[in-house]
Amino acid sequence: MEPGFLINVLAFIVASxxxxxxxxxxxxxxxxxxxxxxxxxxxxxxxMLFGAxxxxxxxxxxxxxxxxxxxxxxxxxxxxxxxxFLAVDLRxxxxxxxxxxxxxxxxxxxxxxxxxxxxxxxxxTVPKIRDWQIPFLKDIPFLGEAVGKLNPxxxxxxxxxxxxxxxxxxxxxxxxxxxxxxxxxxxxxxxISVRKVRYFSVVLSGILGGLAGVYLSLGQMDMFKENxxxxxxxIALAAVIAGKWKPKGAFLAxxxxxxxxAMEGQFQLMGMDIPKHFLHMLPYAVTLVLILGLVxxxxxPEASGIPYEGRK
Numbered sequence: 001m002e003p004g005f006l007i008n009v010l011a012f013i014v015a016s017x018x019x020x021x022x023x024x025x026x027x028x029x030x031x032x033x034x035x036x037x038x039x040x041x042x043x044x045x046x047x048m049l050f051g052a053x054x055x056x057x058x059x060x061x062x063x064x065x066x067x068x069x070x071x072x073x074x075x076x077x078x079x080x081x082x083x084x085f086l087a088v089d090l091r092x093x094x095x096x097x098x099x100x101x102x103x104x105x106x107x108x109x110x111x112x113x114x115x116x117x118x119x120x121x122x123x124x125t126v127p128k129i130r131d132w133q134i135p136f137l138k139d140i141p142f143l144g145e146a147v148g149k150l151n152p153x154x155x156x157x158x159x160x161x162x163x164x165x166x167x168x169x170x171x172x173x174x175x176x177x178x179x180x181x182x183x184x185x186x187x188x189x190x191x192i193s194v195r196k197v198r199y200f201s202v203v204l205s206g207i208l209g210g211l212a213g214v215y216l217s218l219g220q221m222d223m224f225k226e227n228x229x230x231x232x233x234x235i236a237l238a239a240v241i242a243g244k245w246k247p248k249g250a251f252l253a254x255x256x257x258x259x260x261x262a263m264e265g266q267f268q269l270m271g272m273d274i275p276k277h278f279l280h281m282l283p284y285a286v287t288l289v290l291i292l293g294l295v296x297x298x299x300x301p302e303a304s305g306i307p308y309e310g311r312k
Contacts, residue, residue, distance in 0.1 A: 011145035013262050018147065018154050019220065020283075021258025023048065023229075025157040026212035027236035028243070028250040029164050030205030035245055036168065037201035038181040038194075038303040039087050042098025043079070044209045045233025046105030051076045051213025053109040056224035057116070059126040065218045069129070069153075069211070072218075076210020077203050079105075084202035088195055091307035102233075110226050121226055128222035129153060151219045153211070160208075164247040177201055181301035184308040194308050209233070231284065238287045244298050253290065260286040 027044050034041040041047075055072030059065045083101060086092040110120070117123050129151055137148035168174040176197055179187040184194045212232070217224045235257055236250075243249025260283040 007142050008145060011142050013259070014146035015150065016262035017255060017258040018150060018158075019258070020261040021254040022151070022154045022157045022219070023212040023215045023232055024236045024239055024254040024257055025161065025251055026153075026208045026215065027233055028239040028254055029160055029247055030208030030212070031237050031240040032164065032168070032243070032245055032247055032250055033177065033201045033208070034205035035240060035304050036181045036301055037177050037198045038184060038301060038306065038308065039084070039198050039202050040094045040098065040305040041080070041083060041202060041205050041209075042095050042237070043083050043101030043105075043233075044098075044205070044212075044236055045229055045231065046098075046102035047076045047079050047206050047209035048213035048216070048229040048233045049102075049105040049109055049227070050079055051210030052217040052228055053112060053213075053224050055210075055214035056123055056126055056217040059128070059218055060124065063127050065127045065129045068126070068218050069214050072214035073207045073210040076206040076208075076213065078206070080203050080206020080209070081199075083206070084199045087202070087307065088198045091309065094305055094307075106227060109224070113224065113226065123224040125222045126218070128218045151215070153215045153219045157215075158251075161247050161251040168247065178301070181303055184303050188310065194310070198308075212236070235283065235287050238291050241298050241300075242290050245301060256290070257283050257286060 027048055030047075031041060031044055051072035054075040055065075055068040057068070058071030059068035062068075079101060083094075083097055086097040087094045113123060114120055131149050132152050132155070133149045134147075138144045140148070168177065176187065176192050177200075180192060180194050180197045187197075188194050213229065216228050216232075221228075236254070239250045239253035239257065242253035243251070264280065264282050
């Protein structure tokens with residue numbers, strides 16, 4: 001093979017990796033914030049699905065995909081607000097609440113799709129978010145092809161990784177979030193409102209989860225398909241664990257999962273004699289292997305998943 005061909009293939013794989021990893025990055029960052037405050041958000045899968053549907057709907061109604069981005073994030077925040085109310089105020093089982101949100105999203109989006117578009121399976125095509133060409137990168141070999149022309153939400157996801165890390169570990173409010181997730185009673189003793197911090201963190205996770213869904217319907221595609229999240233919310237949660245509840249660690253895990261998905265597409269393009277069902281399961285197999293390898297070595301925040309009743 002010629003060197004130029006190999007460079008083009010590598011650039012294509014890098015670009016595909018970032019594209020595939022982007023929804024996982026958004027959702028995993030949301031998971032980091034929620035779990036750092038002590039609330040497990042199993043409902044990220046459902047929030048992604050709601051975000052994808054309402055992002056598409058916003059673009060369909062206004063012909064403006066950026067309004068779709070706003071609507072998807074707003075709906076994600078509202079669904080997360082419901083989860084926060086159940087988990088924080090009512091002290092419901094957080095896993096059950098999250099599973100209920102996932103079931104509601106699966107059936108609810110299918111119902112709305114049928115009622116609004118009178119069709120099952122997928123919506124009409126809508127205006128999508130176009131890729132951005134970065135001028136100073138486009139003429140640089142490899143970099144221009146790999147990262148010089150991607151969807152703006154891809155760039156946003158990478159920026160948010162660093163902003164999230166700074167916020168959690170370099171700011172006072174980030175310290176409060178981590179304190180509430182580790183020892184809510186001690187945090188409350190020094191005047192921190194456990195309720196407010198957990199609400200903020202869970203709603204923020206919903207905004208990011210909704211953004212992950214919007215990317216699926218308006219970034220990768222230009223329509224909504226039933227169950228298009230396809231387990232990505234759960235993979236994002238696995239990335240949170242693999243990344244040890246740190247934004248940069250979760251990002252690296254998402255890149256690994258994105259690479260596995262990119263290789264799935266590359267194998268198909270190369271016409272390799274590998275059963276397609278095996279290729280489809282590759283990202284999920286990577287998830288299982290990674291989690292199995294981390295059992296006993298990745299420790300969650302001390303109060304994660306434990307309802308807090310406050311001081312008597």
